[in-house]
Amino acid sequence: MTNIYDAVPVFENDRWLLRFVEKTDADDLLEVYGDKNALPFFNSDNCDGDNFYYHTKELMDKAMDFWLSSYKEKWFVRWAIIDKLSRKVIGTIESFKRLSEDAFNESGVLRLDVGSSYERADVLKEIMSLIVPHIFEMFECSQVVTKVPIYAVERMEAAKKFGFEKTDALLVAKDGVAFNGYWIYRSR
Numbered sequence: 001m002t003n004i005y006d007a008v009p010v011f012e013n014d015r016w017l018l019r020f021v022e023k024t025d026a027d028d029l030l031e032v033y034g035d036k037n038a039l040p041f042f043n044s045d046n047c048d049g050d051n052f053y054y055h056t057k058e059l060m061d062k063a064m065d066f067w068l069s070s071y072k073e074k075w076f077v078r079w080a081i082i083d084k085l086s087r088k089v090i091g092t093i094e095s096f097k098r099l100s101e102d103a104f105n106e107s108g109v110l111r112l113d114v115g116s117s118y119e120r121a122d123v124l125k126e127i128m129s130l131i132v133p134h135i136f137e138m139f140e141c142s143q144v145v146t147k148v149p150i151y152a153v154e155r156m157e158a159a160k161k162f163g164f165e166k167t168d169a170l171l172v173a174k175d176g177v178a179f180n181g182y183w184i185y186r187s188r
Contacts, residue, residue, distance in 0.1 A: 004138045005074045011130040017082040018130055021067055021092060025080045028089035030060045037116035041155060043147035046173040052113065067094075077138075081114065081127060090118050093131055097139040103169035104182070108135040110146040124158035132162065136187050144185045145171070159183045 002009075008020035021029075032038060033054035042052040054060040067078045076096035080089045091114035098107050110132060112124065135144045146164065148155050164183035171179045 004077055005071070008071075008077055008079070009134065009138070011079075011134065012084075013126070013130060015084055016127055016130060017084055018079040018093060018127075019082070020071075021064065021078045021080045023061075023064060023068075025089045026057065026060050026064055029064070029080075029092065030054065030057060032089070032091050032113065032115045033060060033063070035115050038114065038119065040149065041116075041119055041152055042113050043111045045147060045171055045179040046177075076109075079131070083118075090115050093127070095131070095135055095139065097141055098145070100172065102172040103167070104145050104171050106141055107184075108139040108141040108144040110135065110144050112146065119152075119154050121154045121157035121161065124155055125161050128158065128162050132185060142187045145182050146185075147179070147181050148183050149181050 011018040033052055036053075039051065039053050044051045052063075054063050070076050071078070076094050079093045079095075081091040081093060082088070083090045091112070093113075094109070094111040096109055098104050098109050110128070112127065114123070114127075132144055136142065146159065148159050148164075148166070162185065164185045167182055167184050168180070169182065171182055173179065
């Protein structure tokens, strides 16, 4: 596979298309990141206080500029999730290889953000199935971690059905703050 920071692969099935985010996605993504009902499911652990609530076009554009520059700096990759039925961007996936001194060192990280109407086990599992198997090769890792808050029952069901397992290990941020609620999927 080509280096992820040279070319971002596209993944798709009959219903979903995952491709690198584009500035033209901002209007659709404003609906996702301005959705207060979706906000509790976004993983903002270790994101310097950003909670991913972008309720104005200016905030959404600023976030997208950061995502695009972060890719150039090789910090992370962010894919747009497109619902082929509605032809709208309904969320994003962020992924990267985590380098740390905790149990998640050298893990691939999956941050999956969708609008609240898509926060359903069947949808989440199907989207996971498009990208998770590729994270191992794209980021040269042997496990993928994702945050599943205790109240995220649909996300928990999707993670279990996909094969993720809950862990008590804490993700320790660069400032020493520790976060719980992580699930691990290991390379088979």
